[in-house]
Amino acid sequence: MDVTELTLKSAQTGLEQNRFTSVELTQSYLERIKKYNPKYHAFVTVNPQALVEAKAADQLRAKGKKLPLLGIPLAPKDNFLYSKMRSTAASKLLDNYIPQYDSTVVSKLKAAGAVVIGKTNLDFWGHGSSGEHTDYGIPHNPYAFDRVTGGSSSGSGTAVAADLCLMGTGSDTGGSNRQPGSYCNVVGVKPTYGRVSRYGVIAMASSTDSMGPLTKTVEDAAKFLSVMAGHDLLDATTVKLPVPHYHLNLETERKFTLGLIAEYFEGLDKKYLKVIEAAVKKLEDRGHQVKRLSIPAVKYAYPMYCLTVFAEIASNLSRFDGIRYGYDRDAFGEETKRRIMIGTHSASSGYADKYYNQAMAGRKMLTYQFKQALETVDAFIGPVFPFPPFKIGERETDPLKMYLSDVLTVPANLTGNPAVSVPIEFVNGLPNGLQIICKHFDEQTMFQIAHQVEEDYQMYKLRPKLV
Template sequence: MKDKLNAILLEINPKGNIGYKDNFLTRGYETTAGSNVLKGYISHYSATVVDLFEKNGFVTKAKFNCDAWAHGSSGENSDFGAVKNPWNNAYTPGGSSSGSSAAVASNYTKYATGTDTGGSIRLPAAFTNSSAIKPTYGAISRYGIVAMASSTDCPSLIAQNVKDVEVLFKIVSREDKKDANTFSSKRSLRGGQFKPGSLKIGLPKEYFIEGLDREVSEAVRQARQVLTEDGYKIENVSLPHTKYGIAVYYLIMPVEVASNLARYDGVRYGQARSFFGEEAERRIILGTFTSSAGYSAKYYQKAAKVRTLIIQDFDQVFKKVDVLLTPVSPTPPFKLGEKANDPLKMYLSDVLTVNTSLAGLPSLALSCGFTKKNLPIGMQFVGPRWSEPVLFSVGKRYQELTDWHKRKPSI
């Protein structure tokens, strides 16, 4: 079916209450991951996340459009057409979980899943005035979800406010025998009551530098003001390797993509490799090149070392503060077509989200204002691994103090 926003690839039950990004397997129904390679593919089992929601009384409503293989920041890489932003149809709702965010923001459903490998749930949340958690790496099972980059892939959750996101998170954040990475010796989530006065929020200066849109910067500054007045302590901090994040991410991720997409041979299911779209081809070729004999040390392994430095930055900062506050995107939503022909420019949309992915940290994205053109602006709270309860506490408190999340697009 085609809806006005092109968010829905398949409606399963109009009376349902949750929708899944189309890279989540749903038993007996088509799963395409937004790619013609998987068009017509019907799985015989469901993702663990889908099973858990069904066991807890949720009813599947639809499957949502997304960038093919979750590759993209705008939704434009979907083989089934781009998704439109419900706030303004000329703009992208963010990617790669583009259909999920458009469906939640337009109130087609209150709850949806997405995946976040480098920002793919946070950008869509920020661009549509929604709330979303990209959890600690390993907090939610990846079983039955089409793999993109296995060392940063995080099943993620999006809703209309932080409270709802937390409800979803509590249902699906658990160990799963079918994804060994969900087992962790440090798994216990940070507990306790989080009174504003007891929490320190850090502002990493590298996230507020040149290239940051004025309206975005101003909206986050006002959010900071709201939190300060409520008693949160704010401190300026530094993450010196921030600027290398995009280079590191776009070296590591394509290598893992090339490996994961090697399984699509058209023999057991799906179509032949000639059905891959341009972006998947680019990433497969790039990842194959940067990990090939003679080049691996210079590119892939070098990036893995700088990844260590990025993680060490966060470790140092979280000795001083409990949570970081940053914008999600350096700009408000951009227009469909604006970056579609310039891959590097598109990749740079993820500049404020990839580092947390590389470090496996949880990040809660929520809106903090609107531009003069009435387009949403998003911020994110980032914490150490397993600190989701802290992020939810700050996010919920912020939404008690402000009304941005209650604004709805006129459709």
């Protein structure tokens, strides 16, 4: 078996039993990156020191050191600062930017013994749900070369699906981990807001940015999250709750009540509906109960998201003045400029009541309705995307059409709830995920349900045929 196809658990077993070294594992990924990255654009930058980091991990292992991710080659999205490599956020504005410090997530991964193999591509600054808005080459879907990967953690989705690294990180502001999870047949996690530190991740929208894993399996994601999560003095929104070892508690006899929210299914393509219903049926066959619900404010979630998040984008990106780092503001891509413009207008004098303030009030109602509904069920189950991976360039000409790709993922960002996309049956021969949303800080239940869905489908056994 090719070592690049291994899951975290099997790679760790291999390393522990000295069947291969971290240097050998890293080298295998580097060879695949060399072969496939020029076409697939999964990475913005490959770490020239990856083998040095792997060698250091092997030396630690030889000394008997045990660390949760020792010698595991993984890839942070290129908006996670790592002081040993440039961080571009996939924008030419930061083409030469070398951070002076590490993000908390990268510090934790390094402390856990991980090897940073490279930094993955994204929709610049996180601005997109297809992967097409990047200054470093559009990532291609490993399962259908001419189609999009989902975004904005497009590179991590591609890299994990195409076996170019073992795991990737992503930042989910409106669906950015779940969407490439769904389109690339991998697991994409958005943890509860406050579960993982945002420190040192180039901010998109400070009130919804959630850092999480993209992995081959639910177990990998669970273990990865238990390393990333936790309180951080450098991010005041992180909470002091203990971090469970999620991966050690995936099996359960519990019978769950699963909520199907009517608004998530309105107007959904019939083929999608059929596949989602089949997944729900399998859960019912396991003895879980299904309850049908309505959350009226979900209908307005996208406008709430657009008008608040874009205002935060405008504010967060105002720091890029070309003086202390990076190039001038004309280096922003057109999509970024569009979002800054919409956000500035939404919060500006004379318009704020109609747009920003109304959206903030609506957001609080949505949160209330989510909370009420989650008192009657353990999780919501539904689709991730309203349509299958589209062809590259197909939707790019109409920004509104593109924005509406996010309609099923943004509610959990607005309310702060944890959510995951777990791979289920393909639609039209293309990857597709099931979304599971749980109560705040109840990632454990989310992983338990996702684990059962994964057992039912075992989509991780598929391998894309790369070109």
